[in-house]
Amino acid sequence: MAGTASCAAAQGGLLMGLVDRCHGRDPVLVGWFLAGRLASYTATGALLGLLGSAVSLPPRARAALLVAAGVMVIVFAVRLMRRGRCAPPSERPVSRYKAPLLGAATILVPCGVTISMEMIAVSSGSPLAGAAAMAGFVIGTTPALALLGYVLRRVSRTRLARVAGVVAVAAGLWTIGSGLNLGGWLPTDTTAPLSTSSLSAPTPAPRVVTVWATRDGYRPAFVTARAGVPVEVIFKVAERGCTSTVTIDGRDVALPATVRLPPQPPGPLRYVCGMGMFTGIINFS
Template sequence: MSTTTLFAGGVAAGLLAGTASCAAAQGGLLMGLVDRHHGRDPAMVGWFLAGRLASYTAVGALLGLLGSAVSLPPQARAVLLVAAGVTVIVFAVRLMRRGHCAATPETEPPSKYKAPLLGAATILVPCGVTLGVEMIAVSSGSPVTGAAAMAGFVVGSAPAFALLGYVLRRVSRTRLARFAGVVAIGAGLWTIGAGVSLGGWSPAAAPPVSGPGAQTVTVWATRDGYRPAMVTARAGVPVEVVFKLMDRGCTGTVAIGGRDVALPATVRLPPQRPGSLRYVCGMGMYTGFINFS
């Protein structure tokens, strides 16, 4: 696949799919930046986006060159999601405490490195569509095409971040600040929940089990989750889980057995003890279970 095609595909992914998920997961970093530097908001947002473009392009090149060896495992991404959620909540609380009062001007000029560094740090806070673009960069086998795919994704999602920065500048100076803070806290809690789910740290109860076991089971990945959400298989024998992809989205990457799998794919599991095996989408939003009996 040509570099131009991958770049265009990345732009389309950023515009159509990456806008909402990435703005929610990574917007906390931008919120903290805009909230502190009112006088230079446009410049700060521009440098933030420049840092984001640089880091994504560099990581895309690394993925294309080295493949999956440089990708983060699900547990590491889960920690980053929780950290991102906490960051969003901290900045939201600051925004609510200020309320509609005018901001106090900063006595010291902002560091010229802070905005691009925060933008570059967004690569460590994964959003659902980012994982799919990273998989494309890995499969490209070329640092140039991998960088093009990731750079295109940043370009496509840039308008959403620019609009977010503009809205934050206006809202933070009005009586809507408290409402915006509540919404941001909700987004932060959602991000933390996704990280907890991806890391497997929540005591999620398995749904009721019915139907006979099988050595081959089929799961459909849809935009709204995995269907069926619970499948059964026989314990003590190898099992093949056939993941079929119906819609593109977060469920297009599944974390199972401590590794990421890009769908469609067939996952071969060794003999399992009686019990439930939990798997989750790459963003920790949707969960499924395989019950061994």
């Protein structure tokens, strides 16, 4: 369920590229989109199983792809909202490769559960096992994307097309924001919330901190650790969601896990979930 919801949100915007306000009645295009998605995920799983983490995209590369995908979704949405005369089908250039290529491109817009599955494929050490893991994940999330594609194509032929376009623009902006957050290109708020304990005598910063991953973010979202010495961050999982994969210190980690950080200088260290939606801060002092 978590994989279905998060991936429909993160990747469903690319379905906007199949929406045609004039000739949006062909469900075969959605089928080709899903087939392209299955093929790209299966091939990626096999490659990850064969070569391991050497072929995994670093977080900042994924962040740039998220920003590009968000821009693409906004372009599709503007096209959907634009009114104009509908040309006969014979006058419209149609690319038979558009739907499967858009489906294949979803591998470049990973949700948090996708990253977890990629890690499973990497650790499998087998092309067959990696392909099976990724293919099984795609098959499980296909019904939600198929329903989303059907709804989008039906709506594109009604007066609700502009409403759908506005929603898609919002989704594109959200995707861009997630990419900027994942890449660390947004300003960091290092202000810790005040509490009664913060007004008492200061205590030495710890060398071990514990953070819980929930559906709504990381708790506590702001922790203090000791600077200049190795620190252990113990990530525990309270609720499964996109926060179950964290990007910290330039690497992806599937939770639960203990992350051992080398000595850090005084100041904040930022970490985010695999989708760039939720942020936490470790302030070294």
